[in-house]
Amino acid sequence: MIFAKAPIPGVAKTRLIPRLGKVGAAALHEHLVGHCIANAVNADLCPVRLWCLPVMQHRFFEACRANFGVMLRLQRGEDLGERMAYGFRKTLETSSYALIIGSDCPALTQQDLRDALTALDQGHDAVLGPTEDGGYALIGLRRVDPGLFDNMAWGRTDVLDITRARFQQLQWRWHELPLRWDVDRPEDIDRLISAGLLQSEAILNHTGD
Secondary structure: OEEEEOOOOOOOOHHHHHHHHHHHHHHHHHHHHHHHHHHHHHHOOOOOEEEEEOOOOOHHHHHHHHHHOOEEEEOOOOOHHHHHHHHHHHHHOOOOOEEEEEOOOOOOOHHHHHHHHHHHHOOOOEEEEEEOOOOEEEEEEOOOOOOOOOOOOOOOOOHHHHHHHHHHHHOOOEEEOOOEOOOOOHHHHHHHHHOOOOOHHHHHOOOOO
């Protein structure tokens, strides 16, 4: 499962607007989502589903379905935690385990995805892909507990630690992937370019209000 918002200017990647403008931030969001989908599809590990917000009938989501062959699903819930819990519940109705990956961590590799699924296949209850900002870019589960995502202050630097503590309380065994970085702050754009994951011209051509 790839979770993504529609690339709506003024709504997508708002923390990057001071540097890129609304249009540029939305364009970068499109690039990141496309990179994430291509990475997952090309890994050829399992079916890939794009979970959309706020609607599935956005031209970008339709293009993703046409270009990558991904299935579209609608996120449901009042906050990210509710939407993730819903996604897991629906997917685990027909699968033994599942992953949710965010669309803003281009450093996440195909090997990371492979290792995450292997850990779940080997019997781990959960898997996490931690990020440098104290959150995670990937979470995989074999089952869903009602309290796992409740009352979480998403975006804070202690999301990862709280999640680990909840795993411990549940007495779950989990596996963690190597630490990765995601794209949330203006300075992350320079890192994205220096890592060869984005051409600077692609940003400059879309900046603006």
